[in-house]
Amino acid sequence: MDNENQSEVVPKKRESSTGLDPKVAALLCYVLGWVTGLIFLLMEKENRFVKFHAWQSIITFGGLTVLSLVANFIPILGQIISFLLFPISLVLWIVLMVKAYQEEWYKLPVAGDIAENQLK
Template sequence: METPNDQMGGGQKKTSTGLDENIAGLLAYLLSFVTGIIFLIIEKENSFVRFHAFQSVFLFGGLFVISIGLSLVPFIGWLLSALISPIAFVLWIVCMYKAYQGERFKLPVVGDIAEKQMKA
């Protein structure tokens, strides 16, 4: 699969922050939705970084809200809430890796929401 960096002859595309876009995309996931929000605020031009920042905010913000909601339900809610952590960890690693590789990796549902925000 050809990435945007391949099209540029191997050179990394820079963002308005001065970072390579794949590094900025990875960093949008680093501290879950917090760095996603930061990159949405500071990066106004690069659609690759903004997509990953939106996806980070919606994915980890959503998982955070779901986890808190489930933790309020005794027993079954607690068990389901405990399952979210390992799932979130795997998604975190996969998303950072894909962003670093220069891929616009779109998760089901959350990726669609992120794309819609990009068009708004």
């Protein structure tokens, strides 16, 4: 068979302006919570997928950080809230990193909508 006549249709992967594979960059948006989300939001210029995950990381983990700080000022109820926030944050952190690495536009109910609106 003539290999010149065979053309493979391979969609060109949209690169990240960070120089990383977009799915790796999206995963890294979540590694240190809102901090790495902010770093990647400032670094990424073009890739909407990475920017979406950066925004979602900032909104989600920034909100959880603020909630945890506020809860620490409430005597007994605050300690219970902080105790419950840790496993919720951990599960969210793992799920969001896995979904980002699988190249999914996984949208959390409130934070995902806000992040999506920031892309417009």
